[in-house]
Amino acid sequence: MTSPLAPYAIDHEDPNGPGDARPTALKIIRDQGLDGTLSGKVFFISGGTNGIGVETARAIHATGADVYITGQNRKKGLEVVEHITGDGKPGKVMFLEMFLDSLESVRDTAKRFLELSGGKVNVLITNAGIRGYPKDKTKDGFEQHFGVNHLGHFALFHALKDALLSSSTPSVNSRVVVLSAAGHRQSKIRFDDYNFDIRPEEYQPLLGYAQSKLANIYMATEIERRFSAQGLHATAVNPGLIPGTGLNKKTPPEQLAQMWKMTQLRNLLKSVEQGAATTIWAAVGKEWEGKGGKFLENAQVSPPADESKGPLSIGYAEYAYDVDAAKRLWEDSLRMVGSE
Numbered sequence: 001m002t003s004p005l006a007p008y009a010i011d012h013e014d015p016n017g018p019g020d021a022r023p024t025a026l027k028i029i030r031d032q033g034l035d036g037t038l039s040g041k042v043f044f045i046s047g048g049t050n051g052i053g054v055e056t057a058r059a060i061h062a063t064g065a066d067v068y069i070t071g072q073n074r075k076k077g078l079e080v081v082e083h084i085t086g087d088g089k090p091g092k093v094m095f096l097e098m099f100l101d102s103l104e105s106v107r108d109t110a111k112r113f114l115e116l117s118g119g120k121v122n123v124l125i126t127n128a129g130i131r132g133y134p135k136d137k138t139k140d141g142f143e144q145h146f147g148v149n150h151l152g153h154f155a156l157f158h159a160l161k162d163a164l165l166s167s168s169t170p171s172v173n174s175r176v177v178v179l180s181a182a183g184h185r186q187s188k189i190r191f192d193d194y195n196f197d198i199r200p201e202e203y204q205p206l207l208g209y210a211q212s213k214l215a216n217i218y219m220a221t222e223i224e225r226r227f228s229a230q231g232l233h234a235t236a237v238n239p240g241l242i243p244g245t246g247l248n249k250k251t252p253p254e255q256l257a258q259m260w261k262m263t264q265l266r267n268l269l270k271s272v273e274q275g276a277a278t279t280i281w282a283a284v285g286k287e288w289e290g291k292g293g294k295f296l297e298n299a300q301v302s303p304p305a306d307e308s309k310g311p312l313s314i315g316y317a318e319y320a321y322d323v324d325a326a327k328r329l330w331e332d333s334l335r336m337v338g339s340e
Contacts, residue, residue: 008022008023008277008281008298008299008300015267015268018243018269018270018271018274019271019274022270022274022277022298022299023274023277023299024055024271024273024274024276024277025055025056025058025059025273025274025276025277025279025280026058026059026062026273027277028059028277028280028281028284028285028299029059029062029063029280029284032284032285032286034062034063034284035062035063035064036062036063036064036089036090037063037064038060038063038064038065038091038284039064039065039090039091040065040066041063041065041066041122041123041172042065042066042068042117042120042121042122042123042167043060043065043066043067043068043121043122043123043124043125043283044068044070044113044121044123044124044125044160045057045060045067045068045069045070045125045127046069046070046098046100046125046126046127046128046153046156047069047070047071047127047128047129048067048069048070048071048077048080048095048127049069049070049071049073049076049077049080049095050071050076051242051272051275052127052239052242052272052275052276052279053069053071053127053128053276054080054084054272055272055273055275055276056125056127056276056279056280056283057069057080057084057093058084059276059280060280060283060284061084061085061087061089061091061093062089063091063284064089064090064091065091065122066091066092066093066094066117067084067091067092067093067094068093068094068095068096068113068116068117069081069093069094069095069096070095070096070097070098070109070128071095071097071098071128072097072098072099074095074097077095077096077097078095080095081093081094081095094116096109096112096113097109099139100128100147100148100149100152100153100156101138101139101140101144101147101148101152102138102139102140102152103139103140103151103152103155103337103338104139106152106155106156106159107155107159109156110156110159110160111159113160114160114163117163119163119166120163120166120167121160121163121164121167121174122164122167122168122172122174122175123174123175123176123177123283123284124156124157124160124164124175124176124177125176125177125179125279125283126153126156126157126176126177126178126179126216127179127279128148128152128153129148129149129179129212130144130145130148130149130209131145131181131183131205131206131209132205132206132209133145133205133208134205135196135200135203135205135208137195138151138152141195142194142195142336143194143195143196143203143208144208145205145208145209145211145212146194146195146208146211146212146215148212149209149212149213149215149216150212150215150216150219150333151333151336151337153178153216153219154219154333154337155337155339157176157219157223158337158339161227161232164176164232165227165230165231165232168230168231168232169231170231172289173231173232173233173289173290174231174232174233175232175233175234175235175282175283175288175292176220176223176232176233176234176235176292177220177234177235177236177237177279177282177283178216178217178219178220178223178234178235178236178237179216179236179237179238179239179279180213180214180216180217180220180236180237180238180295181209181213181216181238181239182238182297182311182312182314183206183209183210183213184210184213184214184216184217184316184317184320185210185305185307185311185315185316185317186206186207186210186311187207187210187211187214188211188214188319188325189211189214189215189218189325189328189329190211191325191328191329191332194211194332194336196208214317214319214320215329215333216236217236217295217316217320217326218322218325218326218329218330219234219236219326219329219330219333220234220235220236220292220293220295221234221236221293221321221323221326222326222327222329222330223292224292224293225293225323225326226330228291228292228293233288233290233291233292233293234292234293235282235288235292235293235294235295235296236294236295236296237278237279237282237295237296237297238278238295238296238297238302238314239270239275239276239278239279239297240268240270240274240275240278240297240298241265241268241269241270242269242270242271242272242274242275243269265312268312277299278296278297278298278299281296281299282296295316295320295321297314298314302314302315302316303315303316304316304318305317305318
């Protein structure tokens, strides 16, 4: 019997690559019966101008909700808005320029958004991210994977926290969906050296990325612990392996081509529409009303990882639910972004 928190598990037992039976974002909306039913609700999606961000926005737009997307390229953002709203369905779609490598930009964008939305936001989806970048710093001096993927979104959450709490109702609680990745299994948090400054020789792009993705899980679980009693819940999501996103732009094309040829890997690949499915399930699925604090992948609650099956297997690292580590990261992050 299928668990209510794993309604699509049967679709994932034998993946055959993009376009197979695994659900798409719009299928989740249809299965939930949400077409045109969320008029008046407000969604904020970071990184909504590329890959799964676009498909996430498109699926949410189908519900009739107002959707605000961010990106760094205004021209591209406006094109995405025009493309999504071309279906003539109700619910506004608006683009806001935001640079996650600048805490000032994040806060300015959050302020502008709250002015436009009338101080309302029901669901925050932290979708944007980078991977595989050489060692460099954000404008605020943080290692860029940690600064963009975690601290930028951490600051964004705090800028929108009061609005999320005030927008929550007893029947429809507010939600935060934090995108993570299977890569979180490659590194614990470097509490004594977040930015690889003390031991710069240890820096590897994928280690920086891994730390940031674990931080994403800790952010979600800590939001759940701190704010669930006030009607605000959070989950972390692994969208899976999706070739058609901007996340891979720092990986050499020839390396990607070789990767996608691997049979085991090829079967696990998803289309961007499939890659957005778990995000949508977390954001609007009835199964997550009034609950959170879990790591999700393949539109189900993730199991513990079986490392004997290799790095491509599903599952979370044994330290992904480390309460003490999550609390410590939260307090350190408050100091780093100046939100104490």
